[in-house]
Amino acid sequence: MTDTLDSAQLSAPATANPHQQMLQLLGGKMVAAAVCTLARIDVADLLADGPRPVAELASATGMDADMLYRFLRAAGSAGVFTETADGVYGLTPMGELLRTDVPGSLRDLAAMYGETSIWNCFGDAIDTLRTGEPTGPKYRGGQGWFPYMEQHPEWAQTFHRAMTGVSEKAIRAAEVFDFGRFGKVADIGGGQGRLLSAILGAHPEVQGLLFDQASAVQGAAPVLEAAGVADRAECVVGDFFQSIPGGCDAYVLKAILHDWNDEDSIRILRNIRAAMAENDNKAAARVLIVEAVVPAGDGWHFSKAMDIAMGVSLGGKERSEQQWRELLAEAGFELVAVTETAPPHAIVEARPVF
DSSP states (O other): OOOOOOOOOOOOOTTOOHHHHHHHHHHHHHHHHHHHHHHHTTHHHHTTTSOEEHHHHHHHHTOOHHHHHHHHHHHHTTTSEEEEETTEEEEOTTGGGGSTTSTTOOHHHHHHHTSHHHHHGGGGHHHHHHHSOOSGGGGGTTOOHHHHHHHOHHHHHHHHHHHHHHHHHHTHHHHHSOGGGOSEEEEETOTTSHHHHHHHHHOTTOEEEEEEOHHHHTTHHHHHHHTTOGGGEEEEEOOTTTOOOOSOSEEEEESOGGGSOHHHHHHHHHHHHHHHTTSTTGGGOEEEEEEEBOOSSSSOOHHHHHHHHIIIIISOOOBOHHHHHHHHHHTTEEEEEEEEOSTTEEEEEEEEOO
């Protein structure tokens, strides 16, 4: 799973008193549910050419017209849709992101956030708070999210499309970081290859390797071909808990380690370090972690909210710079630098210590 939103301060209207601010905060759950549900029925696609009456939208989607109006009204209160006339709704710039055919689409991410096992685990958050263990697996027959996807291909497809969509934000990493200093870059758990294609597109001299489960890699060819980099990208199916291919100069992990607790994250990092040991110039190899770095203080940052989602659903976590430093040291790496990209992402760069 992943994070997406900018780190701009979220606040209630300046004129709201604390009571109204708290009600707005608590009501966010209901609004989010409306947005996630509307994403699943692809209302935004039906509004791509302009506003339409709710009755038409209900007929096209097979939904109850009165309830659809109420869902659109709730989502509209957060700026996702707009009522242009009585009972007629259209898209706002934010709502455009729920379309399936726009760059950086968040439609699949919204649908995934509303998936039953992800949504329901928040109702048992008290158990996670008490024990430190995620509650999500109990809604998946005791499984983690990734084994669950292997048995539910419809959600696997939604997940991988969602990761491709949010990678539109993360690809700023290819613009602000010098990947050209590496001969071959591996994207570990790289999904359908959106980030790797951006890196290779920005650096024509670099070779690439995409490594992930079969359900992800099988959708990579169209992404790599569309970027014109398929001839420089090798696709490998595997499990990063077992082993990771050697022969690469940089290993990228985008939104991977926040899915896992410290013990599992260290296992992944140690497998990368073992792969690096095969290099002739292994000391020059780098691991590049594209994730949030949780800032100190009380200010809003999406990573602070995502940290709770990771904890209750998967047992993962978001990490501060010091936590990244300690995790990397435990796995045999030294943190070298943190490079800011598009919020909330940064690139945590580390070198192996041999």
